[in-house]
Amino acid sequence: MEKKVLMSIIALLALSILIVSPVKAKTVELYESHVEMEMIDPGTMWFSEEGIMHLKGSYWFGTEEVIIPDGLGTATFEEWYNHLSLDPITGEGALSAKWRLTFPEGSIEGSARGRITEGYLLSGTFVGTHGSGDFAGVVKMGSFYGMLTSETTAVAEISGIIVYP
DSSP: OHHHHHHHHHHHHHHHHHHHSOOOOOEEEEEEEEEEEEEEEOOEEEEOTTOOEEEESEEEEEEEEEEESTTOOEEEEEEEEEEEEEOTTTOOEEEEEEEEEEETTEEEEEEEEEEEETTTEEEEEEEEEEEEETTTTOEEEEEEEEEESSSSEEEEEEEEEEEEO
């Protein structure tokens, strides 16, 4: 009989611990921002036999002003193009890049892929999964739409979500 009572007490304690332990839910927030950047290093450029322009290793630097969520403020924005290709005749192309945002509270970095149309319009998607400081464990993903405002400057509008652990 004592064994049954002891087992019942242990079972009730275990159950109460499971019920009382809070389940940590992830917080998902909308994310919107505006990026302004300029080319610091053009990297390497060449033209293929078909006349396609290729760019590799280009480095861009600027700012990302976060609109939503409130309170994040402005971050330093850096982007490195793994590869960019553009057909100068059609204005069509593709890009892939790595990026990093640095806030006073930490940083988050990731990658982006996109298209170029009309020779200067940029659009695509991004995901960021590598964070530090307050952004450790954060995932940021969404889409971007922007344009080259000159050969060495660009602007973009960012929209998506940010998921906090």
